[in-house]
Amino acid sequence: MGTTNKDQIEQIRQLLGNDGVLTGNDCLTYESGARFDVGKAAFVLRPATVSELSAAVSFCVRNSIPIIPQSANTGVVAGSTPDPSGTQAVISLERLRNRLEIDAENRSVHLDAGYRLSELNARSEQHGLFFPIDLGADPLVGGMIATNTGGARFIRYGDVRRNTLGLTVVFADEKGSVVKLGSSLRKSNVGVDWKQLFIGTCGVFGIVAECVLNLEPVPQQVATALLVPKSLDAVLPLLDLVERRAGPSLSAFEGMSGNAIAAALAHVPRLKNPFPQREYPEYAILVEISRSWEAQQSEILIDEQLQTMLSEIWDGNDELLEDVLVGPSDELWALRHAISEGVKAAGKLVALDIAFKRGDVMRFLKRMRTDLPAAFPEVRICEFGHIGDGGVHFNLVVDRDSANAAGPDYEGRIRSLVYNIVVNEYGGSFSAEHNIGRKNQAYYDRFTDENLKRLSAALKNSTSPSPLGVPVLW
Amino acid sequence: MGTTNKDQIEQIRQLLGNDGVLTGNDCLTYESGARFDVGKAAFVLRPATVSELSAAVSFCVRNSIPIIPQSANTGVVAGSTPDPSGTQAVISLERLRNRLEIDAENRSVHLDAGYRLSELNARSEQHGLFFPIDLGADPLVGGMIATNTGGARFIRYGDVRRNTLGLTVVFADEKGSVVKLGSSLRKSNVGVDWKQLFIGTCGVFGIVAECVLNLEPVPQQVATALLVPKSLDAVLPLLDLVERRAGPSLSAFEGMSGNAIAAALAHVPRLKNPFPQREYPEYAILVEISRSWEAQQSEILIDEQLQTMLSEIWDGNDELLEDVLVGPSDELWALRHAISEGVKAAGKLVALDIAFKRGDVMRFLKRMRTDLPAAFPEVRICEFGHIGDGGVHFNLVVDRDSANAAGPDYEGRIRSLVYNIVVNEYGGSFSAEHNIGRKNQAYYDRFTDENLKRLSAALKNSTSPSPLGVPVLW
Numbered sequence: 026m027g028t029t030n031k032d033q034i035e036q037i038r039q040l041l042g043n044d045g046v047l048t049g050n051d052c053l054t055y056e057s058g059a060r061f062d063v064g065k066a067a068f069v070l071r072p073a074t075v076s077e078l079s080a081a082v083s084f085c086v087r088n089s090i091p092i093i094p095q096s097a098n099t100g101v102v103a104g105s106t107p108d109p110s111g112t113q114a115v116i117s118l119e120r121l122r123n124r125l126e127i128d129a130e131n132r133s134v135h136l137d138a139g140y141r142l143s144e145l146n147a148r149s150e151q152h153g154l155f156f157p158i159d160l161g162a163d164p165l166v167g168g169m170i171a172t173n174t175g176g177a178r179f180i181r182y183g184d185v186r187r188n189t190l191g192l193t194v195v196f197a198d199e200k201g202s203v204v205k206l207g208s209s210l211r212k213s214n215v216g217v218d219w220k221q222l223f224i225g226t227c228g229v230f231g232i233v234a235e236c237v238l239n240l241e242p243v244p245q246q247v248a249t250a251l252l253v254p255k256s257l258d259a260v261l262p263l264l265d266l267v268e269r270r271a272g273p274s275l276s277a278f279e280g281m282s283g284n285a286i287a288a289a290l291a292h293v294p295r296l297k298n299p300f301p302q303r304e305y306p307e308y309a310i311l312v313e314i315s316r317s318w319e320a321q322q323s324e325i326l327i328d329e330q331l332q333t334m335l336s337e338i339w340d341g342n343d344e345l346l347e348d349v350l351v352g353p354s355d356e357l358w359a360l361r362h363a364i365s366e367g368v369k370a371a372g373k374l375v376a377l378d379i380a381f382k383r384g385d386v387m388r389f390l391k392r393m394r395t396d397l398p399a400a401f402p403e404v405r406i407c408e409f410g411h412i413g414d415g416g417v418h419f420n421l422v423v424d425r426d427s428a429n430a431a432g433p434d435y436e437g438r439i440r441s442l443v444y445n446i447v448v449n450e451y452g453g454s455f456s457a458e459h460n461i462g463r464k465n466q467a468y469y470d471r472f473t474d475e476n477l478k479r480l481s482a483a484l485k486n487s488t489s490p491s492p493l494g495v496p497v498l499w
Numbered sequence: 500m501g502t503t504n505k506d507q508i509e510q511i512r513q514l515l516g517n518d519g520v521l522t523g524n525d526c527l528t529y530e531s532g533a534r535f536d537v538g539k540a541a542f543v544l545r546p547a548t549v550s551e552l553s554a555a556v557s558f559c560v561r562n563s564i565p566i567i568p569q570s571a572n573t574g575v576v577a578g579s580t581p582d583p584s585g586t587q588a589v590i591s592l593e594r595l596r597n598r599l600e601i602d603a604e605n606r607s608v609h610l611d612a613g614y615r616l617s618e619l620n621a622r623s624e625q626h627g628l629f630f631p632i633d634l635g636a637d638p639l640v641g642g643m644i645a646t647n648t649g650g651a652r653f654i655r656y657g658d659v660r661r662n663t664l665g666l667t668v669v670f671a672d673e674k675g676s677v678v679k680l681g682s683s684l685r686k687s688n689v690g691v692d693w694k695q696l697f698i699g700t701c702g703v704f705g706i707v708a709e710c711v712l713n714l715e716p717v718p719q720q721v722a723t724a725l726l727v728p729k730s731l732d733a734v735l736p737l738l739d740l741v742e743r744r745a746g747p748s749l750s751a752f753e754g755m756s757g758n759a760i761a762a763a764l765a766h767v768p769r770l771k772n773p774f775p776q777r778e779y780p781e782y783a784i785l786v787e788i789s790r791s792w793e794a795q796q797s798e799i800l801i802d803e804q805l806q807t808m809l810s811e812i813w814d815g816n817d818e819l820l821e822d823v824l825v826g827p828s829d830e831l832w833a834l835r836h837a838i839s840e841g842v843k844a845a846g847k848l849v850a851l852d853i854a855f856k857r858g859d860v861m862r863f864l865k866r867m868r869t870d871l872p873a874a875f876p877e878v879r880i881c882e883f884g885h886i887g888d889g890g891v892h893f894n895l896v897v898d899r900d901s902a903n904a905a906g907p908d909y910e911g912r913i914r915s916l917v918y919n920i921v922v923n924e925y926g927g928s929f930s931a932e933h934n935i936g937r938k939n940q941a942y943y944d945r946f947t948d949e950n951l952k953r954l955s956a957a958l959k960n961s962t963s964p965s966p967l968g969v970p971v972l973w
């Protein structure tokens with residue numbers, strides 16, 4: 026690993042221009058992440074074109090400077106900030122924004138990695154289209170691909186992987202090789218589908234510079250309701266009933282614990298409480314159905330469709346449903362999306378992001394309601410989850426005054442207890458959509474088959490042999 | 500490469516039992532493929548368990564016998580038959596059928612590679628579920644994964660890749676290593692999604708032994724119609740109109756040339772002609788919408804929904820639609836699925852399977868109607884295609900009496916002409932879903948980036964270093 030000197034800074038400035046290189050205090054905002062991870066960069070490079078990105082990578086490789094690619098830095102597992110050594114170069118994708126071309130016929134968009142999700146959607150909406158990954162944050166598309174974001178409409182539209190048609194990546198080799206993987210085609214079987222290796226692997230095999238993404242028609246009619254199940258055991262049968270009746274109109278089936286709802290309402294004053302004159306229920310489910318066309322005279326309104334569907338379900342299944350609250354979509358979604366902010370404000374947050382076979386989600390949650398307080402009595406479980414696809418944001422809010430929580434490696438002990446149960450007893454995943462970063466590195470090391478680490482090492486060696494990105498997957 | 504002797508046969512018989520090893524004339528059915536490719540096997544191995552598969556692979560590797568994995572052998576690019584040398588071992592997956600477990604809660608199935616698609620669906624239907632890949636043939640699931648089958652409902656359900664949750668593969672190394680890739684989870688981001696490398700790569704990196712697949716609720720209500728566009732230019736605008744109105748109910752948008760329809764009707768007498776007292780149109784589109792729930796009193800019937808939708812489209816777009824024929828789903832699909840059989844009987848068949856950006860499909864087809872007869876006047880274009888996802892089965896029926904067609908490498912000259920235009924001028928794919936096999940090897944070699952061949956070589960070396968499968972991807 027080399028040390029950076031003034032000559033090197035001067036050289037790279039000549040390649041990228043003054044706006045392309047930041048040093049000293051100008052690096053500060055690139056050195057701290059969304060969840061309190063802070064490091065120190067040698068410098069920050071901000072290439073504005075794919076060839077500048079290639080030149081920047083090549084420069085770092087030739088000078089033995091490890092690279093940390095960074096998008097909007099909204100991730101929560103410390104995957105895009107430099108370590109404290111001051112020897113790593115952050116390469117930010119934020120200025121890679123020359124091309125955003127929508128092909129409405131193909132329902133696809135070809136764009137550089139530096140556009141925000143909100144910008145992509147604003148432009149796509151001019152064609153009645155959108156990129157169907159829904160989440161609270163507003164990341165850059167490069168980072169969305171590197172983490173394989175899922176989000177709240179996964180049950181209908183899938184994850185970033187399903188919606189990625191093609192990628193252009195830059196390898197961390199001497200040349201900063203630019204390699205095109207896939208294209209605008211929806212169907213092509215001509216050997217390995219290489220782009221898959223760069224989706225969800227945090228940039229360690231190559232930096233995403235450009236991509237072609239699938240777009241979907243914007244929903245024109247949306248109806249939502251909150252279901253209050255009679256018990257946790259009722260949630261899965263309700264999913265089955267709703268899914269079978271709504272079919273592909275079902276665009277969300279999001280579970281929220283009463284604690285998560287309480288945290289959101291307590292800390293986000295603009296929210297409207299959908300449970301008037303009531304205690305919060307133990308659990309509630311946000312159900313959304315949607316149609317991508319304007320309402321037609323001949324057809325039943327979508328609100329009516331949802332109400333009819335839910336009444337029919339309720340009629341036949343008294344033992345499952347306690348209550349149904351119909352509310353405006355924007356209010357219910359505001360509540361759902363405010364949970365992350367709410368739990369962050371409620372105490373010290375340990376945010377786990379785990380996944381199960383759908384049938385195991387509620388079994389696990391029921392078990393944790395007894396097992397976790399036994400080991401960590403100072404913890405309040407404020408989980409919510411994408412029940413329709415088995416994902417759970419298992420948020421644990423820790424009492425800040427607890428002496429227990431001040432002990433060494435407290436977060437690590439919680440992660441170990443939970444992940445061991447998730448992986449070893451349920452065959453679940455310790456990272457549903459947040460990915461590895463530094464926070465999950467130890468568990469990747471623990472839970473990954475040695476055969477697959479060996480394959481990762483070979484892949485690393487044949488793509489980006491130089492140090493690139495945060496997690497070590499080999 | 501070793502030569503097989505009686506000792507070797509005896510050894511492998513002890514591992515797999517008498518039913519597990521075929522020699523001599525018993526190998527005949529495993530030596531010829533669906534499209535007239537014929538070879539000669541050293542022997543055929545038929546392991547009945549994953550450990551027998553591992554033992555069979557290990558035996559071949561240790562004895563330097565190249566392996567050809569074979570599923571139902573329904574492929575059309577000569578990808579699962581041995582070459583004529585008599586030195587290759589066919590390993591058939593047909594007896595790998597111990598496990599077929601449906602998890603209705605998770606909407607998934609865990610099964611061995613040797614089950615037929617029809618068997619999988621018969622079992623899944625007991626739970627109201629099905630594996631949503633629709634095609635005319637009845638392959639084994641192992642082969643479907645190795646080729647990444649698409650089919651006629653791709654626009655709604657995607658390909659095999661999208662519907663594969665996990666795989667168990669056997670590497671062609673000394674140990675016949677058994678490696679588990681993914682599981683029953685819908686969401687998991689814990690490093691490289693390795694299963695992707697074994698989907699659509701014809702088994703050359705490892706043999707699929709088991710898989711976990713996504714299942715979907717069986718459609719309960721289906722409505723179909725044939726649209727006759729005013730011209731080829733009208734097809735794409737019709738796709739857009741239908742897609743925006745039907746949304747995710749749209750489960751097929753299949754284009755059929757008049758020649759393809761004529762070939763099917765001429766050669767499959769059981770079919771009903773949907774065009775009474777008429778010449779066949781130049782082009783027709785099979786549109787299907789479907790719902791996965793039983794019809795409810797409150798809701799408009801699906802046939803009525805389709806008719807209303809099509810009337811509204813017709814009213815506003817006189818210039819696009821010539822005619823709409825509503826017919827029973829099973830009759831229209833019987834016609835559509837009979838095209839493959841029809842064109843095969845109509846003359847010498849050169850079957851190309853290509854893909855485009857959706858906007859380019861009709862542009863290409865229009866162009867071919869003039870360019871192809873100029874170079875090959877003896878050829879009749881009988882194409883049909885999955886227009887909704889840009890795929891075209893570009894079937895060329897050659898007059899058997901043509902002197903031109905008797906020339907050397909006739910099929911190769913046609914493939915070259917068409918593929919060069921597809922790939923170089925449209926950025927399309929020379930293999931949409933049929934894959935590489937022997938028939939497309941030369942074009943893989945021609946059109947594939949050297950960087951990617953180098954990556955394939957590294958992957959081959961770190962998974963299955965011994966000779967396995969047909970195409971050479973490195």
